[in-house]
Amino acid sequence: MLGAMQEWTMRVTHVIDHAAREAGTREILTYWADGTETRTDWAGIRRDALKMAQALQRLGLKPGDKVASIAMNHARHLVSWFGVAGMGGVLHTVNPRLFEDQLEYIINHADDRVVIYDAMFQPIIDKMKDRWPKVEHYICFDSGEHTTSFEDWIGAEDGEFEWVEGDEREPCMICYTSGTTGNPKGVQYEHRSTILHAMAGLQPSALNCMTSSVYLPVVPMFHAASWGLPYAGAMAGMKFVFSQVNDPAVLDMLMKREGVTDSAGVPTVWLAHFQYCDANNLELPKLRAATIGGSAAPKFMIERLMKNGTRVQHAWGMTETSPIGTVGGPTHDWDQLSFEEQVAKTMMQGRPIFGVELRTVDLDDPTKVLPRDGKTSGALQIRGPWVVKRYFKAEEDAVTEDGWFNTGDVGMLHPDGTLQLTDRTKDVIKSGGEWISSVELENAAVGHPAVAEAACIGMFHPKWDERPVLFVVKKEGQDCDDKSILNFLSDKVAKWWLPDAVEFVDDIPHTATGKISKKDLRDRFADYKLEA
Numbered sequence: 001m002l003g004a005m006q007e008w009t010m011r012v013t014h015v016i017d018h019a020a021r022e023a024g025t026r027e028i029l030t031y032w033a034d035g036t037e038t039r040t041d042w043a044g045i046r047r048d049a050l051k052m053a054q055a056l057q058r059l060g061l062k063p064g065d066k067v068a069s070i071a072m073n074h075a076r077h078l079v080s081w082f083g084v085a086g087m088g089g090v091l092h093t094v095n096p097r098l099f100e101d102q103l104e105y106i107i108n109h110a111d112d113r114v115v116i117y118d119a120m121f122q123p124i125i126d127k128m129k130d131r132w133p134k135v136e137h138y139i140c141f142d143s144g145e146h147t148t149s150f151e152d153w154i155g156a157e158d159g160e161f162e163w164v165e166g167d168e169r170e171p172c173m174i175c176y177t178s179g180t181t182g183n184p185k186g187v188q189y190e191h192r193s194t195i196l197h198a199m200a201g202l203q204p205s206a207l208n209c210m211t212s213s214v215y216l217p218v219v220p221m222f223h224a225a226s227w228g229l230p231y232a233g234a235m236a237g238m239k240f241v242f243s244q245v246n247d248p249a250v251l252d253m254l255m256k257r258e259g260v261t262d263s264a265g266v267p268t269v270w271l272a273h274f275q276y277c278d279a280n281n282l283e284l285p286k287l288r289a290a291t292i293g294g295s296a297a298p299k300f301m302i303e304r305l306m307k308n309g310t311r312v313q314h315a316w317g318m319t320e321t322s323p324i325g326t327v328g329g330p331t332h333d334w335d336q337l338s339f340e341e342q343v344a345k346t347m348m349q350g351r352p353i354f355g356v357e358l359r360t361v362d363l364d365d366p367t368k369v370l371p372r373d374g375k376t377s378g379a380l381q382i383r384g385p386w387v388v389k390r391y392f393k394a395e396e397d398a399v400t401e402d403g404w405f406n407t408g409d410v411g412m413l414h415p416d417g418t419l420q421l422t423d424r425t426k427d428v429i430k431s432g433g434e435w436i437s438s439v440e441l442e443n444a445a446v447g448h449p450a451v452a453e454a455a456c457i458g459m460f461h462p463k464w465d466e467r468p469v470l471f472v473v474k475k476e477g478q479d480c481d482d483k484s485i486l487n488f489l490s491d492k493v494a495k496w497w498l499p500d501a502v503e504f505v506d507d508i509p510h511t512a513t514g515k516i517s518k519k520d521l522r523d524r525f526a527d528y529k530l531e532a
Ligand SMILES: Nc1ncnc2c1ncn2[C@@H]1O[C@H](COP(=O)(O)OP(=O)(O)OP(=O)(O)O)[C@@H](O)[C@H]1O
Pocket: 177, 178, 179, 180, 181, 182, 224, 292, 293, 294, 295, 296, 297, 314, 315, 316, 317, 318, 319, 320, 349, 407, 408, 409, 421, 424, 511, 513, 515
């Protein structure tokens, strides 16, 4: 027998309705690429989203149709998150840094009918237009010099529109993985999964979203739904500060002037911020918390932020998990820990937020579930209502028979639930039947004063199968040799982990999301040979 509560379909339109009703005047600021700024509020975002939904219908779009956005973070992009979902459509947030073949592939694969883009990406549109035969309309978020401008387009509507109703399991957004592991794969976020994920993000131990938050998400809206922040932020009714550019000078100015309390982004964002403040003799902004994820946050970054009074929330997730899986933050015993212990804990990837479950399985025998002992490393699996079950247009599910998604990450679970990632399955190095973490070697190497960046890959070795080779980019004006690096590593990793060779390179290839691309590094050094 069922209970007797009211019907409430979990559609994301509830989120914007709530924000406009309960926090209607809470501000949304945008700093635009041309240096101008505009301010709107949650009521304004809803008003424009209604107009946009109406305008999409006028173009002939039907529920289920897809609209691509190629855009940075700003209020109009935020409008499209709710406008597209509000007409029953699916917003496809595209990473503009993808390579041309990937851009061609994903827009065609998603069957996008409309592309809305920032003027700064006009060159991409000009280059790609002929390769996207299914796209019928182009709209520019900015000026519209070359095509219809967003403001003119929605400005022609009166906003007298009723959100399109539908099933809560219908998709409202599609994000593609960046394809470092093959062709990009589309992950469809449902209305329901999006709401559950955003509500989970409101847990105090998660994204730290509350009415008092003034949030500057540096994580782009095209990167795994900006970690769900636009939805969680609307639910909390917080103030957003957006910047269309990722210039540390602009971010620093906005953080200080607007009293930003929270920010979220990949580690490289803080790297650039540190460099900017150091070069200009400025103090770091005093944030309440910085959520860092997407790749491992290095120790020196965590230390520096914590010393500055900023709580570091080290998060792990992936496009396939909407993306939040785990978030770090003070544990019950936090106050009893020394600063060093707190840093060490923060370097791990945090604990699962309510709603998802993690387990690790043996790398060689995936049927064997490993103990949560903080010692045994294995392949990380996850399940939960905002974790992918099947990729868009795939013919088979992407989960194990018992319903777990294989993340491709390697790590261990501690008895208190903390996840400690050690590598990705395809990057972990197998030497003489034992595993070596390429990430741990890299993290240790970047602590060397002359090292700007380091990447470690396993190279074929006639005796050991694979041995680590470390590729290093030196800091400008600094010098060092392989002996100094190996010496530096010798008390930080096991002796048999020490790389067989250290190679100095001018640059290390990166993926479209700014992570080290080991695939490209391997391709670049395909002919590399290690001696027996
Ligand atoms: N806090 C973190 N520490 C270490 N690694 C992390 C962290 N957060 C995310 N990652 C890494 O990022 C991956 C997810 O990234 P994302 O979904 O953006 O895919 P991608 O790396 O860009 O592309 P692909 O899945 O195609 O390789 C995780 O599986 C993990 O390897």
